Amino acid sequence: MTQGPLAPTLPADLPDDPLHRAKAWLEHATAAGVQRNPNAMTLSTVGSDGQPSARVVLCKAFVPDPGYVVFYTNYRSRKVQQLTANPQVALTFHWDALGRQVRLQGVAVRSPAAESDAYFATRDRGSQLGAWGSDQSAELASRDALVDQIRERAAGLGVELGPNLVPVEQSGAPEIPRPPHWGGIRVWPSRVELWIEGADRIHDRAAWTRALDPADDGFRPGAWSGTRLQP
Numbered sequence: 001m002t003q004g005p006l007a008p009t010l011p012a013d014l015p016d017d018p019l020h021r022a023k024a025w026l027e028h029a030t031a032a033g034v035q036r037n038p039n040a041m042t043l044s045t046v047g048s049d050g051q052p053s054a055r056v057v058l059c060k061a062f063v064p065d066p067g068y069v070v071f072y073t074n075y076r077s078r079k080v081q082q083l084t085a086n087p088q089v090a091l092t093f094h095w096d097a098l099g100r101q102v103r104l105q106g107v108a109v110r111s112p113a114a115e116s117d118a119y120f121a122t123r124d125r126g127s128q129l130g131a132w133g134s135d136q137s138a139e140l141a142s143r144d145a146l147v148d149q150i151r152e153r154a155a156g157l158g159v160e161l162g163p164n165l166v167p168v169e170q171s172g173a174p175e176i177p178r179p180p181h182w183g184g185i186r187v188w189p190s191r192v193e194l195w196i197e198g199a200d201r202i203h204d205r206a207a208w209t210r211a212l213d214p215a216d217d218g219f220r221p222g223a224w225s226g227t228r229l230q231p
């Protein structure tokens, strides 16, 4: 799909809602094929000692209304231990070829189990098995120990593995259920910053904030309020 050019700056009257604009940039980067994982975003969490920790995860849903993004991970991983103790997190997208950055700051919560089940069911069997095979972030004695662990767990699920650890296609092979310790994390931003690269470092920046009131199914967000910032 060909994409028209992106506007060189944000409009003089800032959009009421930054998330629709951010999603449009993500869709633009995806359609333009500018990088292998245009949905890659850096997730920053904070440990109990106040030390930040950042790693890349993949955005699997960007929902501007009511406003959250979703990634999938192991609920026993270091990142989830940290965001369970302190749900304040940050996410950063950067599309270098487009000269655009999106920064989100907000609150992380687990996705509803039914949503994680539905997403897990769309993954190929190799990825499904991968969710069982690794105790993400735990210490590992050796690479061979990981291979043995994956083979053992596959056998426990009735899945035959080929030499590359890829599940062998068998007719009537059992379905692989979602591990209870694997699923989605929704990040509800309360602050969003959009950044457009400009010549001579005269970039265009604006930030929006909103209130997030806890509700049964996540948060009841207030209206966004935006301001331009010096670059």
Ligand SMILES: Cc1cc2nc3c(=O)[nH]c(=O)nc-3n(C[C@H](O)[C@H](O)[C@H](O)COP(=O)(O)O)c2cc1C
Binding pocket: 037, 040, 053, 055, 056, 057, 058, 059, 071, 072, 073, 074, 077, 078, 079, 080, 136, 137
């Ligand atoms: C391009 C890319 C995409 C990644 N996507 C994910 C992801 O969606 N979920 C995930 O748990 N880890 C993903 N990872 C691995 C994480 O960066 C990280 O190594 C892992 O989640 C363990 O982090 P933790 O020990 O801080 O929990 C990805 C890494 C890269 C480089």
